[in-house]
Structure formats: C-alpha cells, structure tokens
Amino acid sequence: MANKKLTLQIDFRSGLPIYTQIVNQVQAQVASGILKPDDQLPTVRALAEELRVNFNTVARAYRILDEARIISTQQGRGTFITEVPPPKVTERLRRESLEALTQRFVSEALRLGFSKGEIRQMVSDQLKAWSEASKSEE
Amino acid sequence: MANKKLTLQIDFRSGLPIYTQIVNQVQAQVASGILKPDDQLPTVRALAEELRVNFNTVARAYRILDEARIISTQQGRGTFITEVPPPKVTERLRRESLEALTQRFVSEALRLGFSKGEIRQMVSDQLKAWSEASKSEE
DNA sequence: GCCATAATTGTACTAATTGTATCATTGTCA
DNA sequence: TGACAATGATACAATTAGTACAATTATGGC
Incomplete structure (x- = not known):
C-alpha cells in the first residue's frame, strides 16, 4: 500500500x-x-x-x-x-478523524499509567503553549 | 516475572x-x-x-x-x-513522556485544522467514555 | 561432572540508501 | 551586459542494513 x-x-x-x-x-x-x-x-x-x-x-x-x-x-x-487535512465538506468525517486521533492518544497515555487529570492538564498546557509560541505559525 | x-x-x-x-x-x-x-x-x-x-x-x-x-x-x-532511577528522575521521565506524547498529538491535530476547543472537547469526551467503558478506572 | 561444541545474544565496523547544504553553471530578460 | 532564477555538481549527514565477531549459555558425548 x-x-x-x-x-x-x-x-x-x-x-x-x-x-x-x-x-x-x-x-x-x-x-x-x-x-x-x-x-x-x-x-x-x-x-x-x-x-x-x-x-x-x-x-x-x-x-x-x-x-x-x-x-x-x-x-x-x-x-x-502526510495525512490530508480533513475536507470541510463532511462534518462527520472531520469529527471521526479527530476522534480516531484522540483515541489513539488517550489510550496510549492511559496505558502508560497517566491519570485522566494529568492528561487533561497536559493537553490544556500544550494548547496554551501553542497559542503563545505561535507568532510565526499559521 | x-x-x-x-x-x-x-x-x-x-x-x-x-x-x-x-x-x-x-x-x-x-x-x-x-x-x-x-x-x-x-x-x-x-x-x-x-x-x-x-x-x-x-x-x-x-x-x-x-x-x-x-x-x-x-x-x-x-x-x-536496571534498578529504577530515584523518584525524582522517574518523575521527570514520566512527565517528559506525557509531554512528548501530548505534544505530538496536539501538533498533529492542529495541523489537521482542528480548533483548540474541538481538541479539548474531544479529549474530554474520550476520557469520559473510557470511564464508562471500564468502571474500575479511577 | 567435564569438556567440546553449538546456539544465542550483543558488539563493531562497514556499506548502502536517502535527504541536505552549498556553490557553480546556465539561460533569460530588462 | 548584468541580475536573477533555475538547474546541475559535489560533498555531506542521518538512518538503516549487512557481515563478521566476541561473550555467554545450553547441550551432548564421554
């Protein structure tokens, strides 16, 4: 393939x-x-x-x-x-794409023994960090 | 063992x-x-x-x-x-692991064009779904 | 039990494959 | 002609693969 x-x-x-x-x-x-x-x-x-x-x-x-x-x-x-950005046409596909990505992430994090709180916090932190760091981005 | x-x-x-x-x-x-x-x-x-x-x-x-x-x-x-490193080191490794994992996830999701709100929401949903799937988890 | 030998396992060195960086050459157009 | 963009030549760096070898352990005949 x-x-x-x-x-x-x-x-x-x-x-x-x-x-x-x-x-x-x-x-x-x-x-x-x-x-x-x-x-x-x-x-x-x-x-x-x-x-x-x-x-x-x-x-x-x-x-x-x-x-x-x-x-x-x-x-x-x-x-x-690389993965193509999900087409805007179907909201469903878009959602499923994010869902799959998130599920992989969450299950791996849980498998490594992190608590839900830790995961939620880290995601929040990273999202915040991205906002502040993205002067040149996008 | x-x-x-x-x-x-x-x-x-x-x-x-x-x-x-x-x-x-x-x-x-x-x-x-x-x-x-x-x-x-x-x-x-x-x-x-x-x-x-x-x-x-x-x-x-x-x-x-x-x-x-x-x-x-x-x-x-x-x-x-080998022997487990001292707790301080383990804690650092642990944190770095989650940080790296999360960073890959967040950057990929953002690259695919999802908003921060969408990402946060989906993570939250998935974590919740996991609770219900296995009631024994924290 | 003991020793020779094979099997298993990691190591070292080298080669092959692939993209990157830098500069030279060419060719076009004002 | 001179500047600049496109392409080519060459050397390099990163990753993975190939081959031979050394250390340890398992096995089998005596």
Missing part, C-alpha cells in the same frame, strides 16, 4: 520551472486522492532519473511540499504523503 | 527515527512502571523481527538506553531493566 508509481508529466518547454511542475502535480494527485496518506514517494534520485533531471530539482520540489505540510521528508528514510 | 511482552507502536512515517521511538517508548514504560527492574527485554533480533526493522536499529536504541542507565545490555545474555 505504501508503494505506488507516481506518474508525472514534465513539459520542458512549458516555461514553468520543473520543480513547480512537480509540486503542482503531486499536489493535484493528493487532492484528487490518487496519492494517499502513507504513500511513499520515489526517492529524489529515483524520480530525478525517471524525469531526466537533476535530483536537486526534485529535492527542491519535495522541500516546498514539505513546507506546505503535504509530504514529510525524512533524511535517510524517504518521503511520505 | 522476568519475561514480559513489550508492546511498542512504531510509526514509520512520523518523522521520528525508529531507534528514537523505541528509546522513548521503553523509557516511558519504565517511568510508568509497566517495565520493572530485572525485566528482560526482547533480544535485539526478536524485537527487530517483530517490528520489521533491522536488528542494528534495535541495538542502537538499546545502546542509547544503556548509556542512559535505564537498561543493562550484556553480550551473550540479553538486556534487562
């Missing part, structure tokens, strides 16, 4: 920079569901070879996608599609 | 190196009392097979834990939890 082909069409004469074309097409494939969370993208070198471009060009595209939180690049490991 | 299962959850796309995840989780389980002194951890090869990673990755994690005096690795014998 984590391996897919990733078909990209690069037009070398289009005037659009190659890295921009890569960014756009990956973005589009994520949006359309062709690429799904956890899918592993080709390595910068593999994709570069396939597209006949320098791997730094692919790396540049990956960096932009990484900064946009669309993919997660990990040195020595590879690059992966 | 010296043999236990050691349940670890490795997230291959989390961005955290595998060896770091192993270190964190073992540390958390020691701090929380799930793992006790003299408990034997799985061999590097056994744990590696279970997690589907190379045994050197596990060995690396064990070495870090060994240097932190949390476990004792003995060539030809196995690896064991």
